[in-house]
Amino acid sequence: MSSNDYTPLWQELGLDLDNHAGLLGVLSDAYRGIYLAQANRPRGMAYFDFVISEVHGLRIKEIYEAKRAGRKVVGGFCVYVPEEVVLAADGICIGLCAGAEVGTAEAERFIPRNSCALIKAFMGFKLAGLCPYVELTDLIVGETTCDGKKKAYEIFDELTGKVHVMELPHMKGPAGKRLWLGEVARFRETMEKLTGAPLTLEGLRHGVAVVNAKRRALQRLSRLREADPAPLSGLDALLVNQVSFYDDPVRFTAKTNELCDELEERVAAGVGVTAKGAPRLLVSGSPMAIPNWKVHAIVEGSGGVVVGEESCIGERNFRDLADEDFVTVEEGLMKIAERSLTIDCACFTPNDERPGNIAALCERLRADGIIHYALQFCTPYLVEAYKVETSLAGVPFLRIETDYSMEDFGQLKTRLEAFIEMLR
Amino acid sequence: MSSNDYTPLWQELGLDLDNHAGLLGVLSDAYRGIYLAQANRPRGMAYFDFVISEVHGLRIKEIYEAKRAGRKVVGGFCVYVPEEVVLAADGICIGLCAGAEVGTAEAERFIPRNSCALIKAFMGFKLAGLCPYVELTDLIVGETTCDGKKKAYEIFDELTGKVHVMELPHMKGPAGKRLWLGEVARFRETMEKLTGAPLTLEGLRHGVAVVNAKRRALQRLSRLREADPAPLSGLDALLVNQVSFYDDPVRFTAKTNELCDELEERVAAGVGVTAKGAPRLLVSGSPMAIPNWKVHAIVEGSGGVVVGEESCIGERNFRDLADEDFVTVEEGLMKIAERSLTIDCACFTPNDERPGNIAALCERLRADGIIHYALQFCTPYLVEAYKVETSLAGVPFLRIETDYSMEDFGQLKTRLEAFIEMLR
Helix, strand or coil: CCCCCHHHHHHHHCCCHHHHHHHHHHHHHHHHHHHHCCCCCCCCHHHHHHHHCCCCCCHHHHHHHHCCCCCEEEEEECCCCCCHHHHHHCCCECCCCCCCCCCCHHHHCCCCCCCCHHHHHHHHHCCCCCCCHHHHCCCCEEECCCCHHHHHHHHHHHHCCCCCEECCCCCCCCCHHHHHHHHHHHHHHHHHHHHHHCCCCCHHHHHHHHHHHHHHHHHHHHHHHHCCCCCHHHHHHHHHHHHHCCCCCHHHHHHHHHHHHHCCCHHHHHCCCCCCCCCEEEEEEEECCCCCCCHHHHHHHCEEEEEEEEEECCCHHCCCCCCCCCHHHHHHHHHHHHHHHCCCCCCCCCCCCCHHHHHHHHHHHHCEEEEEEEECCCCCHHHHHHHHHHCCCCCCCCEEEEECCCHHHHHHHHHHHHHHHHHH | CCCCCHHHHHHHHCCCCCHHHHHHHHHHHHHHHHHCCCCCCCCCHHHHHHHHHHHHCCCHHHHHHHHHCCEEEECCCCCCCCCCHHCCCCCCCEEEECCCCCCCHHHHCCCCCCCCCCCCHHHHHCCCCCCCCHHHCCCEEEEEECHHHHHHHHHHHHHHHCEECCCCCCCCCCHHHHHHHHHHHHHHHHHHHHHHHCCCHHHHHHHHHHHHHHHHHHHHHHHCCCCCCCCCHHHHHCCCCHHHCCHHHHHHHHHHHHHHHHHHHHHHHCCCCCCCCCCCEEECCEEECCCCCCCHHHHCCCEEEEEEECCCCCCCHHHCCCCCCCCHHHHHHHHHHHCCCCCCCCEEEEECHHHHHHHHHHHHHCCCCEEECCCCCCCCHHHHHHHHHHHHCCCEEEEEEECCCCCCCHHHHHHHHHHHHHHH
C-alpha cells in the first residue's frame, strides 16, 4: 500500500510475505471502495487515510526503531489494558490485529470453530504470520473479560510466550474493586520488570495526561456528531476510533483535534456528509476492530448515517477520564483502576449502567434507532441484548449477529435497508 | 411415572400439567429403554430406579412438606454452590432441572440460539413450567463460572426474583482466594437472612460432615469402578452421580454405600456388567445433567464401558473433601471455600491441574481412552480440550461436541463405535 519497501522489515519480523502482500492488497482495495469513494469528506481525514496506507509500513518502522532505542512494546485486545501505565514506563501500547478473517483454518486447529470472529482473527493473524504488531511486542496483555478470550490467551501464550493475563472481576462491588486494584498494581510490577526501572510519579502523570488528552479528543469528535447533518460519516468516525488504538497517542490527539476544528466549522456552516434529516443510527455492542467496516458501510450506503458507536472501539474507550489529581504512584494507579471500572462492559453481572448509558447517548446524539451489533458467539453482548432492548422500549431497535465474512452481506443489507426505511 | 397422584401438587406449583405429563412419559420410556434394559445390574440400583420413578413425585412431596415445616430450599446449577452452608442452616440444597431439551422456543425468546444446551434447558424448564424444583426454591444460587450462565442468571432473576449470584474468581492466586472467601461469607449472610437464624458452629460441622460423607460414598463408588470387569455400568454410575444432586443427602449416602457393599462382593467374585477386557472409557468435560445419558448409552451399547466421569457431575463434585477440623464458623467457611477452590473447572485460567488430574484418573481407572465431551457452545471446555489433548499425548482421545437433541445420535454412534473398535 506504500511506495516504500518494507519487505526486509516484514521478513525480519517473520511475516509470511506472500500472504501478507495479498492481505495488504485486499485491504487497499476495500479501503478505496469503502472510504475513498465517500463524498464530501473533511480534509482532516487525509491524515487517517495516510495512517491506513502505512498501517503495516511506517507505523511498524516507527515502533521497530523505538524498540531498538530501548522502548518496550505492549500489545492487547481490550480497553481494560492500562495504557497509562505502559506510557508511564515509556512503553508503546498498541491494539493487535483482530479485525479480519485471516488464518481461520490455522486458528481452528487450536480453538473451536464456534469462537467469535475477533478471537479467531487474533489467533489467525499470529498463526498465519500476518500481524507485524504482535511480532514487535515485548508483552501481550490479556484479560478475563470473556470465556473465549480468557481461554484462548492460554494457547496464545504457548504460541508467543509473552502473555500477561489480568483478572478483571465480573461484579463491581468492593471485593471486585479490590481485586482489580491489585491487578493494576501487579501490572505495574510486570512493567517495571520489563523495563528494569521503577515507575515514577512524573511518568504516571505523563501517562494519564497523554491518554486523557486522547480521550478528550475522541469525546470532542463524539460531540460533533450530534449535529444534523452529521459533519462526518460514521465510517470515518469509526476509523478514527480504530486508529486511536495503534497510532502514536500524542500525534493522534493533535490530528484528531485538527479534524475536530474543521468539523466545528462544518457544523457552524451547516455542512454535512448527508442531507439534513437522514436517519441517524447508534451502533451498540461488540467492538469493531480494524478493518471491520461492514455494518457502517451498509448503513451509510443505504442512506443512513451512523452517529455513534456504543462499543469498546467507541464510547466505552473514552467516555470517562482518569482523575489526574494524585500525589503518589499508588494513588495514581488507584485512579486508573477506578476509571476502568466505570466501563460498562457486558462481562459484568449485572451491568446495570449500560442501558441508561445507551439511552443517554441515544438522546445526546439524537439517534433515530439503535443497531445492536454482536459478533456471533460473543455471549456477553448477545445475552445482554435482551436487557438493553427491553429497557429501551420505544426506541427502534434492530439486533444483528454477524462475523467478519461477507457471506451475509446481502442479507444484512436487506435488513438494514428496511430498518432505515422505517426510520424515515 | 408413579402410581400416586401428584397432580394437585404440580398444579399448586404452577406446572403446565399437559406438557409435564408428556415430559414424564418420555422420561419413563427413555429410562425403560436405556436403564431397565441393561443386563446384570446390581440389586442396589433398585433404589435409584425408584428415585427416578419418583423424580417429580415423592421427592417433590418431601421437599414441599419440609418447606411447609419451615425449612428453606436452595437450588443451583454448579458444584461451587456451598451445599455445606445450606445444610448448616437446615436448608435443602438441590440441583435444578437442566438436562433435557424442553422449552427451547421459549428460552430462545430470552437468550441466544447459540447458548449451550444446559443453559437453554434451565431457562426452558422454567419458562415451560416443567421444573417443580425451581418452583419450590426460596433461593437460587448462580455463579460467574461461564459467560452463558453468568448473563442468563440476570434474566433468570427477572423471571424468578430469587437469584443470588456468587462471584467465582477466574485465577487461583491469593487475590482470587480472598475474593471467594468473601463470597462464601456473603452467602452465609444471605442464608442467615433467609432463615432468620445465625449459622452455628454445630450446624456447620453437621453440614460439612453430611456432604463429606456423601463425597466419600461417591469416591468409594469411583474406586470400585477400577475393577475389570467393571462391576457397574457407566450408565448406572452416572445416574448415581446425577441423583446425588437432588436426593436427601443422608439417605443417598446410605443407599450408595449399600450399593458399594454389593459391588465389593461383585469385584471379589469377579462379576461385572461386561466381559473382562471390554474397552474402558473415561468421559471428560462438560457436566451431564439428568436425564442426559446419550454418550454413555451409545458407548455401552457399542461394547465399551464408561469407568469414570471427569466432570462436575462426577469426579469434580467429590474428589476433594472439606477439612472438618475447624473451631469457629469463620474457620469452617474458610475450609469450605478452600475445598471448592481445588475444583479444576475450565473457568479458571490457567487450569493447570486438570490435565494432571485426568492423567492420574485415567491411570487409576485403567481407562483405555478418553472421550472429551463438550456441550456445543461450552467455550471453557471446548477451548481447554486442546490443552488436555496435547498434554495427554499417547492416550487415545476422541473429542465430541454435542447437545441434548437426538439428531446427531447416528453420527455420534458411528464415531464412538469406531473409537471403541480401535481400543480393542
